[in-house]
Amino acid sequence: MWKWLGTALVLIIALTIQACAPKAQDDCGFVQNVYGERISWKSDVPVTMQIHSSVPDSMVPAILSAAETWERTAGRKLFNIVQYPRYSGPINPHKDGVNVIYLMNTWEDNRGSEQGRTSVYWIGDLIKEADIRLNGADFGFYWNNQTLTRAAKMDRANSAPVNIEALVLHEMGHVLGLKHKDGQGSVMATYLASGDDRVHLAGTDQTALQCEY
Numbered sequence: 001m002w003k004w005l006g007t008a009l010v011l012i013i014a015l016t017i018q019a020c021a022p023k024a025q026d027d028c029g030f031v032q033n034v035y036g037e038r039i040s041w042k043s044d045v046p047v048t049m050q051i052h053s054s055v056p057d058s059m060v061p062a063i064l065s066a067a068e069t070w071e072r073t074a075g076r077k078l079f080n081i082v083q084y085p086r087y088s089g090p091i092n093p094h095k096d097g098v099n100v101i102y103l104m105n106t107w108e109d110n111r112g113s114e115q116g117r118t119s120v121y122w123i124g125d126l127i128k129e130a131d132i133r134l135n136g137a138d139f140g141f142y143w144n145n146q147t148l149t150r151a152a153k154m155d156r157a158n159s160a161p162v163n164i165e166a167l168v169l170h171e172m173g174h175v176l177g178l179k180h181k182d183g184q185g186s187v188m189a190t191y192l193a194s195g196d197d198r199v200h201l202a203g204t205d206q207t208a209l210q211c212e213y
């Protein structure tokens with residue numbers, strides 16, 4: 001009798017645990033949490049993003065254009081880019097509850113080939129914060145055939161510039177929860193060549209976006 005009861009209890013506990021574990025999902029191009037769920041902002045959009053005072057005014061139209069490109073596909077507002085006032089204070093991207101775009105004038109020497117980086121913080125399957133760093137130390141940037149900035153590092157001052165809209169478009173994909181996708185012309189490809197005007201979403205990016213937005 002007791003033995004039977006023990007077995008039943010174990011079975012009930014096992015079934016309960018099974019019922020509580022989140023169901024793994026197809027990645028659909030998104031980063032997944034430890035349970036295999038896609039991470040995103042869910043209905044918590046638009047994402048309010050501040051622009052740090054390190055970003056020159058000349059880059060703002062490119063940032064707005066990148067945001068609009070994602071929004072056109074989603075058919076809804078995804079970003080609320082705050083142009084004024086600029087986010088001021090030290091250039092110190094960290095988990096502070098504010099989403100900020102920074103133009104960095106220093107960058108780790110051993111990561112000098114990286115043009116940008118987005119840090120994403122999530123709880124469960126919900127993104128809570130994302131910060132974009134643009135590598136202004138090793139790269140210069142252009143938009144609409146105009147050079148906007150040169151690399152801050154003296155020995156990199158003549159490096160071939162990168163399309164700032166193409167870079168921000170990619171980093172904003174990370175803000176939304178997307179991971180790297182190489183091939184099929186995706187804007188989420190790991191590498192962006194200098195001079196590559198990759199400012200339009202590929203079919204694969206549109207399909208991915210629509211899984212969560």
Ligand SMILES: [Zn+2]
Nearest residue numbers: 170174180190
């Ligand atoms: Zn990336």
